[in-house]
Amino acid sequence: MQLEGSPGSSLRERLNKAALALLLVPAAAAAADQPTTQIDTTTLYYGEQNRVQVVEPVVRATRLFGDGQILSAQLAVDLITGSSPTGALPSGVPQSITSPSGKVSSTPAGAIPTTKFQDHRGGLDADWQTPIGKYFASTLGVHASREKDYQSLGVTGKVSAEMFQRTVTVTAGGGYNWDSVFPVGGTPIGLSDGSEVTNGKNSKRVETFLFGVSRVMSRRWLLGLDASRTLERGYLTEPYKVISLVSFRSESPIGQLTDNRPASRARSSLLASSVYHLDQDIIYSSYRYYKDSWGIRSNTVDASYRHDLDDGWYLEPHARYYHQTAADFFTFGIVAGLAPPEYATADYRLGQLTTMTLGLTFAFHVDDSPALWTVRADYIRQAGSGTAPDNLGAANTFDLNPAINTISLVVGYSFNL
Amino acid sequence: MHRPVEQGPILTRIEDYFAGRFVAMASPCSVLIDSDDHDEAAALVEIAANEALRIEHKFSRYRGDNIVHEINHAAGKPVTVDDETAHLLDYANTCWEISEGLFDITSGVLRRIWKFDGGHKVPGKQAVEECLRHVGWPRVTWQDKTLTMPAGMEIDLGGIGKEYAVDRAAALLAARTQSSCVVNFGGDMYVGGLRSDGRTWSVGIDDPARTGKAALYRLDLARAGLATSGDARRFVRWRGKRLGHILNPKTGWPVRGAPSSVTVVASTCLEAGTLSTLALLQGPEARGFLEQQNVQFWIV
Numbered sequence: 001m002q003l004e005g006s007p008g009s010s011l012r013e014r015l016n017k018a019a020l021a022l023l024l025v026p027a028a029a030a031a032a033d034q035p036t037t038q039i040d041t042t043t044l045y046y047g048e049q050n051r052v053q054v055v056e057p058v059v060r061a062t063r064l065f066g067d068g069q070i071l072s073a074q075l076a077v078d079l080i081t082g083s084s085p086t087g088a089l090p091s092g093v094p095q096s097i098t099s100p101s102g103k104v105s106s107t108p109a110g111a112i113p114t115t116k117f118q119d120h121r122g123g124l125d126a127d128w129q130t131p132i133g134k135y136f137a138s139t140l141g142v143h144a145s146r147e148k149d150y151q152s153l154g155v156t157g158k159v160s161a162e163m164f165q166r167t168v169t170v171t172a173g174g175g176y177n178w179d180s181v182f183p184v185g186g187t188p189i190g191l192s193d194g195s196e197v198t199n200g201k202n203s204k205r206v207e208t209f210l211f212g213v214s215r216v217m218s219r220r221w222l223l224g225l226d227a228s229r230t231l232e233r234g235y236l237t238e239p240y241k242v243i244s245l246v247s248f249r250s251e252s253p254i255g256q257l258t259d260n261r262p263a264s265r266a267r268s269s270l271l272a273s274s275v276y277h278l279d280q281d282i283i284y285s286s287y288r289y290y291k292d293s294w295g296i297r298s299n300t301v302d303a304s305y306r307h308d309l310d311d312g313w314y315l316e317p318h319a320r321y322y323h324q325t326a327a328d329f330f331t332f333g334i335v336a337g338l339a340p341p342e343y344a345t346a347d348y349r350l351g352q353l354t355t356m357t358l359g360l361t362f363a364f365h366v367d368d369s370p371a372l373w374t375v376r377a378d379y380i381r382q383a384g385s386g387t388a389p390d391n392l393g394a395a396n397t398f399d400l401n402p403a404i405n406t407i408s409l410v411v412g413y414s415f416n417l
Numbered sequence: 418m419h420r421p422v423e424q425g426p427i428l429t430r431i432e433d434y435f436a437g438r439f440v441a442m443a444s445p446c447s448v449l450i451d452s453d454d455h456d457e458a459a460a461l462v463e464i465a466a467n468e469a470l471r472i473e474h475k476f477s478r479y480r481g482d483n484i485v486h487e488i489n490h491a492a493g494k495p496v497t498v499d500d501e502t503a504h505l506l507d508y509a510n511t512c513w514e515i516s517e518g519l520f521d522i523t524s525g526v527l528r529r530i531w532k533f534d535g536g537h538k539v540p541g542k543q544a545v546e547e548c549l550r551h552v553g554w555p556r557v558t559w560q561d562k563t564l565t566m567p568a569g570m571e572i573d574l575g576g577i578g579k580e581y582a583v584d585r586a587a588a589l590l591a592a593r594t595q596s597s598c599v600v601n602f603g604g605d606m607y608v609g610g611l612r613s614d615g616r617t618w619s620v621g622i623d624d625p626a627r628t629g630k631a632a633l634y635r636l637d638l639a640r641a642g643l644a645t646s647g648d649a650r651r652f653v654r655w656r657g658k659r660l661g662h663i664l665n666p667k668t669g670w671p672v673r674g675a676p677s678s679v680t681v682v683a684s685t686c687l688e689a690g691t692l693s694t695l696a697l698l699q700g701p702e703a704r705g706f707l708e709q710q711n712v713q714f715w716i717v
Binding site for chain 1 (some may be wrong): 515713
């Protein structure tokens with residue numbers, strides 16, 4: 001700093017001296033950066049009406065180092081209870097169904113048969129992000145999770161580069177997962193009556209590739225385009241799902257066959273997203289197109305509007321529309337006596353499906369504490385829309401696609417150590 | 418939901434210099450660099466942005482992990498601070514002395530009862546008295562790098578933090594390059610020397626009532642700090658008058674008769690900022706005060 005002129009008064013002189021005393025402290029001593037740790041905790045409650053309930057507490061610790069490195073670790077536990085549709089058709093008479101593990105459940109006439117289940121899942125994730133030179137950054141991650149009948153181990157890697165005066169960021173990465181499925185009571189043979197099982201683990205390998213570009217369009221507008229491709233190989237069948245066996249003559253299903261899906265699935269998706277800053281508020285919007293080798297095509301439109309209130313509080317309404325077409329081998333039932341298909345499933349999640357989500361996030365501080373609370377509530381309405389072919393007897397006289405109403409509630413608390 | 422990662426500073430070429438822009442301390446910030454070297458300019462902007470974020474992080478009263486939070490939540494216990502914080506507190510102490518108690522970093526608690534949103538709400542006598550019990554730098558013991566403050570009081574370095582950050586960033590840039598730079602954090606700035614062709618930098622001062630729309634004055638500066646205090650949009654209406662947001666820590670009320678904004682040019686941004694704030698605290702005597710200080714100034 002240059003001393004300039006002679007201060008015109010003793011006040012000015014004292015101020016000038018005080019300013020120089022402050023500003024002449026070596027900058028290096030002042031610039032020593034302290035690493036900081038941020039802790040984010042969230043608890044998710046997800047409840048489908050009369051079906052699955054999930055409670056998921058998550059703790060995430062992120063440590064930011066002065067040199068730009070970021071290390072984060074996350075522990076998540078899922079507690080899942082409830083019932084999910086087996087895939088079987090409703091019937092005019094009460095149905096008794098014996099599961100592969102020998103349990104007998106019964107379903108009232110006209111209702112979608114479901115099975116009760118209960119599971120816990122524990123998952124651990126860790127990420128390490130580090131800058132490489134001025135314009136590059138890399139992220140490496142590992143993942144492990146375990147539940148009663150499923151285990152997943154994975155690695156991910158990603159490199160990003162900033163270019164064109166940092167207005168464009170290009171990201172490329174990939175991942176590999178080693179998963180195993182070991183159904184309770186053994187693995188049923190596909191498209192069988194479920195009485196024959198094999199023991200042991202079934203392996204599933206997942207390769208993921210992703211490529212993304214984001215670009216600053218103006219001081220207010222950020223656009224992103226991300227493409228991903230995932231290849232899954234191995235045991236991709238749902239061991240507990242079944243398909244009703246129907247006869248021309250009978251009003252009701254005469255039996256059921258186990259689910260059987262192809263041993264490979266190639267998925268591709270393209271996501272376009274935009275962040276637009278208004279004077280105070282922010283508009284987020286995105287569109288995603290997805291297709292896979294099983295014949296599912298989906299479109300997702302997502303929008304949210306963040307309205308900033310005073311003191312870091314904000315309110316963010318959110319809406320999402322999702323529609324998917326059915327997998328090629330999706331069927332409501334199989335007609336007895338005809339040649340069975342190679343692959344078949346009646347799992348509603350692979351059928352034609354529309355999901356609407358409406359939600360609201362509210363973030364606030366308590367008193368003067370900088371720790372941020374967020375509360376997010378979502379209402380999700382999911383409905384299938386397929387109809388069974390005429391040769392499936394009386395199946396179409398029942399509602400095969402009852403809408404599922406779901407409430408999801410997430411409470412988050414973030415603070416710095 | 419997917420959100421693209423927010424970007425760091427944005428660098429653009431304007432005529433024959435580079436301009437880097439970013440947001441820090443809740444303000445739009447810019448750094449102008451008289452250079453043809455894109456990589457050098459990018460590196461310099463990064464240095465200035467990092468310094469702004471560092472100082473914001475360390476001295477913001479809105480964070481829970483810094484020295485200001487520690488001091489404000491010590492509940493009467495002594496807190497020993499690092500050298501940089503100690504120098505800032507020494508500076509604040511000098512400001513308190515030379516302003517005869519008008520410049521007071523403990524006066525921030527008054528903002529809990531005053532809302533300068535253009536409305537008509539004025540706190541009652543009792544609320545002001547209650548609040549003033551937690552205001553007053555003389556109640557704080559400050560010696561040997563240790564600060565002891567009664568519970569319920571708070572310090573706020575926001576009144577000098579941005580100007581300090583400007584001078585700090587300018588010093589870091591000067592140590593790194595021969596190119597002339599202008600550091601501008603939300604209108605408080607430091608101009609670091611003549612440009613390579615001998616020209617001065619031309620700086621616009623906004624009309625405070627119409628921020629970003631009209632430059633009221635254009636100044637040609639070679640090497641100087643410049644700061645503006647006052648915000649015409651933050652006021653409360655009382656008995657048909659507008660009371661601006663500058664609070665007198667002795668009365669607990671806004672300073673009456675103060676100009677809506679004061680801009681000062683001095684040898685550093687810190688001095689310019691302190692002088693402009695001190696001027697506003699003088700109320701109707703702001704002009705007389707500045708005339709005595711032998712500085713260039715503009716009053717709106």
